[in-house]
Amino acid sequence: MATQIAVTGAVLAARGLDKSFGSLVVASGIDFELPQGARYALIGPNGAGKTTLINLMTGMLRPDRGQIFLGGEAVTALGPAARVKRGLVRTFQINALFPHLSALEAVALAVCERQGHGGIWWRRLPDYRAAVEEAHAILASLHLADDCYRLTHELAYGQQRLLEIALALATKPKVLLLDEPAAGVPRDESGALFGVISGLSRDITVLFIEHDMDVVFRFASRILVMVGGRILVEGSPDQISADPRVREVYLGQKRHG
Amino acid sequence: MASAAAPHAYLQQQARWHWVEIVFWLSTLLPFVLFPQYLQLASQIAITALFALSLDLILGYAGVVSLGHAAFFGLGAYTAGILSKFYWGEPLSLLVAGALVAGLVGYATSWIIAYFRHLALIMITLGLGLLLYEAANSASWLTGGADGLQGVRIRPLLDYFNFDLYGRTAYTYSLIVLFLAFLVTRRIIHSPFGLSLRGIRENPVRMPAIGAPSRAHIRKIYTIAAVMAGIAGALIAETTETVSLETLSFQRSADVLVILILGGAGRLYGGIVGAIIYMVARDQFSGVNPQFWYFWIGLLLVAVVMFLPNGILGGLARFTESWRRRSR
Known part of the structure; x- marks a missing residue:
């Protein structure tokens, strides 16, 4: 009903x-x-x-x-x-990641979108230092900091599952x-x-x-x-x-x- | 170790100018010294490179395939050409006018584009391109139809530099516009917006699940790409003082796609490198055998796609990467 x-x-x-x-x-x-x-x-x-x-x-x-x-x-x-x-955020049963983005870029993308910077094209990503550092902190909390500059598709499968969660966490x-x-x-x-x-x-x-x-x-x-x-x-x-x-x-x- | 660097410093370094880039842009000045008789061709190359750069923004970065990108090139060309014929011939304002008209049409059509992907998108862009081509063909009172637009009159650049026979002004002008557009493009791809575009290319389904407004992003980049293609079209009208239906044709849409794939899509310099190779090859091959030069382009395309799936720049990147690893 x-x-x-x-x-x-x-x-x-x-x-x-x-x-x-x-x-x-x-x-x-x-x-x-x-x-x-x-x-x-x-x-x-x-x-x-x-x-x-x-x-x-x-x-x-x-x-x-x-x-x-x-x-x-x-x-x-x-x-x-x-x-x-x-x-209200979900993760996926089958990895739904961004294969050719590095782990840091992927999570920074989610953080920037949450903060409403996703449409900003006239400033560079590293200028959003707080967003990048937040992304890095999320990755660190999931033990991914050491591999955060590697491309997603190069990460081990278990790490990709963690990155899946990191992306969700980045949306707060x-x-x-x-x-x-x-x-x-x-x-x-x-x-x-x-x-x-x-x-x-x-x-x-x-x-x-x-x-x-x-x-x-x-x-x-x-x-x-x-x-x-x-x-x-x-x-x-x-x-x-x-x-x-x-x-x-x-x-x-x-x-x- | 890369992981030792602070994350924002690492990203900063990624966005920094590489010495190869500086050498490349300096070498674009060489034609003035080495090939002064080819400056007209160099100007055409710069304009084609600008057109390919605009396609790279949507295809290479956002993954939006288009087989009708010439629509915006032609709109820019006709806008500049028609305005100069009937109203005024000041080149810089004509460039702005061409950009504006192409951008407006780009924005209007982006509302359709943002809802489709893959094959549907190819068909829609192709259809929109054909639509515009036939519209220009039938409005011959305005466009000159199949005979092309006659009577384009362009004033000297800044009321001082004449568009000379050798193309000295044309190349200088085209090169400066290309470089400025390149700076904007470079900024875009290193911005949060550029990252979001790559996200759309990599996984459009995931984007809404992280709260990203993918369709708004696609509308924005499609409009920007249309503006840039419109500028390229206006440039061709100004530097050749004629506009033909060919600027709107399927052939031109297909050519620019070939150029980008040859050079390497999503690599910033792919369109420029592709334009240089394609235009020089066309000039040389058509000199040898004017009827069959597409035979060689076809061969080149097949070979590149078979052996260098990420284009010439992708192949180069792979080569230098493996060379660097070996020498370590």
Whole structure:
């Protein structure tokens, strides 16, 4: 139901989101709220509609019905860039980087765009010393400072996943939606990656999609379970692991990846 | 180690003038001494280089492909030519007029351009180019149609320097305008805006996800490129004192693309180097065999694209890089 409900306390909220591609229903009656500073995991079997939900929240897809609220403001009609400006930022499951920009340039680009310098053509980039130094500091916080002058496509895969997060951080997000941040990263390295994510400032509310249950139970304060375009259940890690429905549809199955 | 440098100092160093650049610009003065009989050709090269530079801004930096860039070149040329025929012939103000008209049309069409990419973009720019060509062809009362615009009268530059037969004034004038446009281009590509353009070229899908207004950026650079192409067109009208339909033709759009690809797109000097090679080759080959000179250009193009996919400058950069590594 596309009703206008006042949202209190939640940084990000969805109300009755529906989305279909023809006869294929990819989201149906999605309702959820992310409280300030939360660390939410979004789990569910392949094809459950997790990435679709992120696409809906960030404006890359338009819902057929329903509303999205960011800090109490309805953003359903806004495009992706406008939502980023308001603090709703995502990363991508498959690296969506700038292959021939250096890591420093890529993050400086995001910082400059956030500060509104993106259209300035008569001053040189190094003249924006604060922006460049901020970009460098973000890279340093993700252990990328030593390789920041290398081109993105020359970086190791794990570093590229970190750069993906660095780009999102450069936009100063209030809410960060991470679509499988550790996708393709060897298992022993994904712990370190999530260490970085859980170390992010509590001003940033995080929702991440992840298949590795050990990681999910270690780093999520709450878990949303999606099945077939619906939210099946929401709860604490203990509640989720004890829930018989979740065991049936998800945990009972073989793990992915 | 590069990583030891402070980040802004590193970027500053990246934007600094390289000695090769200074040598290059000094050597553009050589024709005055070495080939004084070829200054007309040198002037044409400078104008073509300016035109290619303007295409590089959209194609090489923002990744916006165009097969109709001659539209702006022709607009600049006809604006300058027609105004000089009916109103006044002061060259600098005609340059501004050509830039203005091309820029206005560029801005208007940029609203369409910004919504498309790849093949659709090629077709749209091609279509807009053909549209303008036929419009100029049918408005023969104004443009002279297929016979070209006759009666272009240009006053001496600064009311002092006549456009002489040898092209001394023409080359000096074209070279100065090219250099000024180059300085602007250089500033653009080292600016935050230039970085955003490269971001659009590298990954247009990612740009909105970092909050970047890609379409506004594309509209802006397309307009700037149109202004620059318009200036190049006005220059050709002024230095040759005639305007033909060819300035608007598909051939000219294709040629400038070939020039840029030959030299190396997205490399600042690619258009200039490409223009020099292309124009000199055309002059030499057409001297040997006027009907078939495109045969050699075709051969050159295929060879460059096969063996130097990033153009001549890209190949040179790769060569010096590997040479530097070996000598370390």
